[in-house]
Amino acid sequence: MLDLIIRFSKACRSAGMRVSTSEVIDSVKQLEYIDVTDENRFKYLLRANFAKSRREQKNFDRLYDLFFHEKEPEKSPDPALQRHAEIRELIESFSGDAGQTPIDAALKAFLKGNPIPYITEMQRLETKNEYTPKGLKSNLGQLSSRLEVMLRINAMRNRLLNLPAQSGENAPEARHRAVDHLLKRLDAAYGMLTEESTPYNDGLKQIRTHKKHYSDIGERPFSSLSPREVAEMRDVIKQMIRKLKDRASRRWAARNKGVIDVRKTLRYAGRFQGIPIDIKYRNKRLRKAKIVTLCDVSGSVWSAARFMLNMLYSMQDCFSSVNSFAFVCATTDVTEIFEKNEVNQAIEKVMSNADIDFNALTDYGEVFFQFKRDHIHLLNKKTTIIIVGDGRSNYHNPRQDILAEMREKCRRIIWLNPEPEAFWGTGDSEMNTFKAFCHEVRPCRNLNQLIDFVEDLVM
Amino acid sequence: MEFQSIEEVMNRLEKVGYIASKQIATVVFLAAATKKPILVEGPAGSGKTELARALAKCLKRKKIRLQCYEGLDEAKALYEWEYAKQLLYTQMIKEKINDLLAGATSIAEAVERIADQEDAFFSERFILARPLLQAISSDNPVVLLIDEIDKADPEFEAFLLELLSDFQVSIPELGVKKAVHIPLVVLTSNNYRDMSDALKRRCIHLYIDYPKPELEKRIVGLKIPDIDSRLVDRLVSAVNNIRNLDLKKRPCISETLDWAQSLMVLQIDDLTPQVISDTLNVICKYKADADLVRAAAEKILCST
Structure with missing residues (x-):
């Protein structure tokens, strides 16, 4: 039993779950208390120890089924034994193929009933970092290596199907069943390759409704504003920011008043012969958020991002720091531009920034990768990341694993999408993938939605 | 154990x-x-x-x-020293302290004597235990x-x-x-x-997820014993349908119970769109949610 649990924990680790030794010890200890023949209990026990949050449960369930239900061909007596030998023979026959790649070896182990190398291989493909030279850029490596695995699986399947009907000393019946079994295993391997393994995200706050702050201009999509309306929009924003700031400072003043500080009061009372004339309060320190924004500046998204930045920088004194990055297919730090210029000028300057290649295709994976490489130190538990983008990654690898890493380092991730919700996940939109790693997603197409968001952020 | x-x-x-x-x-x-x-x-x-x-x-x-x-x-979760009480005690035993210090020849000696009594002030008597x-x-x-x-x-x-x-x-x-x-x-x-x-x-x-319908029925039956079982069936499946709607706040078990209770008080023994619309306030805590449920009332009931 111990051996089994250890092997399972190894499989979990190779799939990227964090299972520590103490958790393995705990579950082995707990196994003594329950009746292991009841499978549900066994599973609940392992799940309670191995998957310690709702987010991990999906991954756990998948691995559990794979490991305990599809693992080895059941070891019943005679006929199965024969089948066993048959299967081994068939698997060995694959090794005749030229070129023993790790994928081949992993697949073969998978067929034999040991899924660990295959899971490791899959995880490696998923999180592979690619250093491609600039210019000829493509991060489709993950996709193409997946394709390679698929081809291998298909090749094996073909071989099995075209196996000569003759079958030496073994009964055709046994061979038939062995082939069947192996085909099923291949299907399982194939399924793992194509299935989506995004975690449950119950805590996700998804905003769908918004208040109608302004009737006409408030409902107009950002993307269809005329230059005159843009100017009008700025005035409206300015006015609104003033109101918001007033409210924020008043609310802070009230919320800030803490309880009486006995220690301090007594210390001051010493001046008046022990009579506490001057009462001191334990005022709470302002907890201002740190903000990091990542703005897609390509095409249509920019029209929403500019207003977002406009508002954010007008409210700057409500936050302890604001760092901004603009991206199309590479991240550019634009914090300095905003620090040195007036907001609207800064926005114009970003548009004419030579470092940003406005004609390139948006590539979120690359953007996340660069952000991680150069700026991940900006994130701590007080940071709120705001990403403005449509999540359309032009079929490049979305690299959601980096987004997951960013999630672990920051307080929350808020995604503003200028597309209406009905379009999320259609075509090359990876929104549904990204959504699983965000704390909050909201459509942000017009002023009213934007005001709602900023209010929520500041209050 | x-x-x-x-x-x-x-x-x-x-x-x-x-x-x-x-x-x-x-x-x-x-x-x-x-x-x-x-x-x-x-x-x-x-x-x-x-x-x-x-x-x-x-x-x-x-x-x-x-x-x-x-x-x-x-200080709120674990413990806090009760300064006020400590101060009060020092005031009350001032005499005793004077006695203690009587005969001390130097300040150093006086401090030493006071220090010996430190334990009396930082003892469990003056600690305010918080939940932990x-x-x-x-x-x-x-x-x-x-x-x-x-x-x-x-x-x-x-x-x-x-x-x-x-x-x-x-x-x-x-x-x-x-x-x-x-x-x-x-x-x-x-x-x-x-x-x-x-x-x-x-x-x-x-x-812990929302309970499965069977479990929820048992819970309602346990908490409100004299409710009609047919009504419970209708109620629970309606609540489950409501949970599937896109609401700001999904009704939880206690809201199912509140709803069942209010239907009992109103002596209603069958769910109709009219009933749902009238008693909606018990299960929906936002106006937007209530509107959504009201609009979908037919659907909520017919799929039961």
Whole structure:
């Protein structure tokens, strides 16, 4: 039993779950208390120890089924034994193929009933970092290596199907069943390759409704504003920011008043012969958020991002720091531009920034990768990341694993999408993938939605 | 060991009015057997806090509750010195202090004499025990409920680690205080924030979802015994359909119960769109939600 649990924990680790030794010890200890023949209990026990949050449960369930239900061909007596030998023979026959790649070896182990190398291989493909030279850029490596695995699986399947009907000393019946079994295993391997393994995200706050702050201009999509309306929009924003700031400072003043500080009061009372004339309060320190924004500046998204930045920088004194990055297919730090210029000028300057290649295709994976490489130190538990983008990654690898890493380092991730919700996940939109790693997603197409968001952020 | 088997957990919880699924019972049993804290996650209103209450009741233990919020600190959670009381005492025993100091030849000697009495002031008499200290210093075993741990700051979470792994706390003036009895700890979280790995490692995890319709029917039947079973069927499936709508706040078990109760009071024994529309306030707490449910009333009922 111990051996089994250890092997399972190894499989979990190779799939990227964090299972520590103490958790393995705990579950082995707990196994003594329950009746292991009841499978549900066994599973609940392992799940309670191995998957310690709702987010991990999906991954756990998948691995559990794979490991305990599809693992080895059941070891019943005679006929199965024969089948066993048959299967081994068939698997060995694959090794005749030229070129023993790790994928081949992993697949073969998978067929034999040991899924660990295959899971490791899959995880490696998923999180592979690619250093491609600039210019000829493509991060489709993950996709193409997946394709390679698929081809291998298909090749094996073909071989099995075209196996000569003759079958030496073994009964055709046994061979038939062995082939069947192996085909099923291949299907399982194939399924793992194509299935989506995004975690449950119950805590996700998804905003769908918004208040109608302004009737006409408030409902107009950002993307269809005329230059005159843009100017009008700025005035409206300015006015609104003033109101918001007033409210924020008043609310802070009230919320800030803490309880009486006995220690301090007594210390001051010493001046008046022990009579506490001057009462001191334990005022709470302002907890201002740190903000990091990542703005897609390509095409249509920019029209929403500019207003977002406009508002954010007008409210700057409500936050302890604001760092901004603009991206199309590479991240550019634009914090300095905003620090040195007036907001609207800064926005114009970003548009004419030579470092940003406005004609390139948006590539979120690359953007996340660069952000991680150069700026991940900006994130701590007080940071709120705001990403403005449509999540359309032009079929490049979305690299959601980096987004997951960013999630672990920051307080929350808020995604503003200028597309209406009905379009999320259609075509090359990876929104549904990204959504699983965000704390909050909201459509942000017009002023009213934007005001709602900023209010929520500041209050 | 408090429980002998998983079945016993289920039975005893049911006796105090909590119907536990097999998963809940298994995890509770294991946690009680290995004396580990339980980290309970789940949507609001799925019975996380209620589980702790039921456990305390069926084990006949006292429940000590610590409600977490932003800005919760040690002074509120663990202990605080009672300065006012200390001051009052010094005033009252001033004479005694004078006696003590009588005959001291130098200031150094006087300080020395006072220092000898230090223990009298930093003793348990002047300590104000907050929930965590209460839980570990109680003479009888207790159930400690740390509610909505995700609302507390990450710093507080780190501070909890010592308590949860060793069941001891250190008070600088008094030294380390070890737990008299290891309390049964239940932590609840609404997924507002991800918990740190260190905290997760010390707990065993339980996810409570909304109950399956059969279970929910049993719960309604248990809490409101004289309700018509046909109405319960209709009610529970309607609530489940409502949960599938895109609402700001999904109705939870307590809202199902409230709804059932109000239908009983109104002496209504069948659900119609009109009834739903009239009694909506019990299950929907936002106007936008109420509008949505009202619009979908037909659908909610017909698919039952």
